[in-house]
């Protein structure tokens with residue numbers, strides 16, 4: 466049986482092989498070309514994918530391999546040039562996060578994909594994970610009351626990047642989840658951080674996002690931590706959710722806890738916070754690899770012409786927030802105003818999905 470989509474993967478470093486593994490396991494896709502300027506990485510991949518054509522040069526891969534789609538899993542500084550060349554060559558494109566080095570680059574890619582009717586998707590992998598899907602479902606159904614605050618910690622030792630700071634490297638995961646469940650962009654972005662190892666490249670950052678209706682989120686990112694931490698807390702007016710992505714099974718705990726202030730009081734003696742301590746509940750979560758779901762969603766979107774959940778516009782929103790974080794870092798954490806709400810798809814893009822989750826039927 467002929468496979469539907471011929472896919473070429475650029476970048477065979479740490480992450481590219483994971484994309485190659487998931488696309489090659491998809492029944493409607495085939496990894497027919499791999500590209501990396503590093504011959505050692507190509508030699509490694511030859512052993513895993515003997516059927517794939519290998520290229521050290523991206524332009525040659527575009528010219529010589531009969532590809533339908535290209536996956537860009539290279540350092541961020543190269544994303545724009547490679548994705549642009551692929552779109553100009555008529556290929557659908559999946560770019561790893563963050564989408565590009567600047568919002569201007571993202572805008573150009575979005576316009577190019579829209580003008581040519583091609584799928585452009587960004588690797589916001591966590592949007593395709595079962596725990597995040599469950600959390601979004603609970604929050605949207607009012608399961609924790611009104612969402613007020615999100616706190617995220619993504620900490621570990623390294624891996625130090627040469628072209629981006631830790632906020633651009635790690636915070637996109639948290640930001641994609643925050644924007645998804647908040648359903649909008651923030652009004653203000655503040656970021657503080659410090660470069661301890663490599664001058665000019667912050668290895669610890671604290672990002673805060675102020676949303677409408679007094680909603681708030683904080684994101685702590687670090688390459689200088691002995692322990693690996695992947696935690697998020699979602700605070701609602703009635704309940705709180707703790708998401709620990711390092712737990713093998715019990716990744717989400719819903720705590721029936723809240724703090725209430727008395728509506729009015731006449732003197733200090735009458736003023737008392739009321740702390741509610743209820744039960745803790747662990748929802749059952751299906752086991753599936755987020756990257757497998759993401760790759761399947763890309764294949765579906767290319768085949769159906771539907772707009773991906775993590776489309777180019779979502780990638781642009783993320784890069785704008787990262788740019789605001791860099792601006793705030795230069796101002797020692799000063800607030801950078803941001804246009805809240807969500808960016809709309811450009812006219813000419815295929816039909817947008819509604820703000821809910823994508824249909825992952827058949828892949829979960």
Ligand SMILES: NC(=O)c1ccc[n+]([C@@H]2O[C@H](COP(=O)([O-])OP(=O)(O)OC[C@H]3O[C@@H](n4cnc5c(N)ncnc54)[C@H](O)[C@@H]3O)[C@@H](O)[C@H]2O)c1
Nearest residue numbers: 475476477478479480481500501502503538539561562590
């Ligand atoms: N979604 C996720 O969870 C996730 C996880 C890790 C990394 N990433 C993203 O994946 C991308 C790659 O990260 P990584 O950790 O694999 O980096 P890496 O440095 O380990 O690998 C990058 C590879 O790209 C190759 N490369 C450089 N220029 C190239 C070009 N012009 N054409 C083809 N190949 C080229 C390099 O030789 C290297 O082998 C980054 O955008 C990163 O943010 C995403």
